[in-house]
Amino acid sequence: MKDILRPIGVVSRALDSIANIEFKEMDLSRGQYLYLVRICESPGIILERLANMLKVDKTTAARSIQKLELKGLIERRSDHINRKIKMIYPTEKGEAVYPVLQREERYSNSVAMRGFSKAEQDQLFELMERVANNVDDDWKLVKGGSKRNY
Structure with missing residues (x-):
């Protein structure tokens, strides 16, 4: 990865x-x-x-x-x-x-976003939103006092 x-x-x-x-x-x-x-x-x-x-x-x-x-x-x-x-x-x-x-x-x-098409910009935005949501779950977990399982 x-x-x-x-x-x-x-x-x-x-x-x-x-x-x-x-x-x-x-x-x-x-x-x-x-x-x-x-x-x-x-x-x-x-x-x-x-x-x-x-x-x-x-x-x-x-x-x-x-x-x-x-x-x-x-x-x-x-x-x-x-x-x-x-x-x-x-x-x-x-x-x-x-x-x-x-x-x-x-x-x-x-x-x-220079050099990115509108479609690429939209795709990147959607993907980054997903990344942010994934990280948000761990952020809440750790802020709540738990530890992440590596």
Whole structure:
């Protein structure tokens, strides 16, 4: 079996490194842009759902959320029914940054898909969705305290 995860990791690290450099002028660092994009796309999201979406633990997500809040890019509001639940929303400042993040994502996608036909792009997307779903099962297993059986 080919080691498909290595090139996936190379692509992921390269794009993350590029984004961290390019978004530094917007005071976004170390992947904070990922959180801001998801919050802009899902206003009112709760921390646990955001952490699951990004496949990080809640502590890591909470630290990034706190930094984004200090920068005035997001805000947390209590749920109307259960005041203990904090819903996360982009601020006007965060919403102003979002179009730049979208442009970067579209550009990176176009560069990554250069030379691929529409059919190949669709196929790759479907295959990567399957890979992500397969990995999600193990992620949930390990996050739940179990060990994978190698």
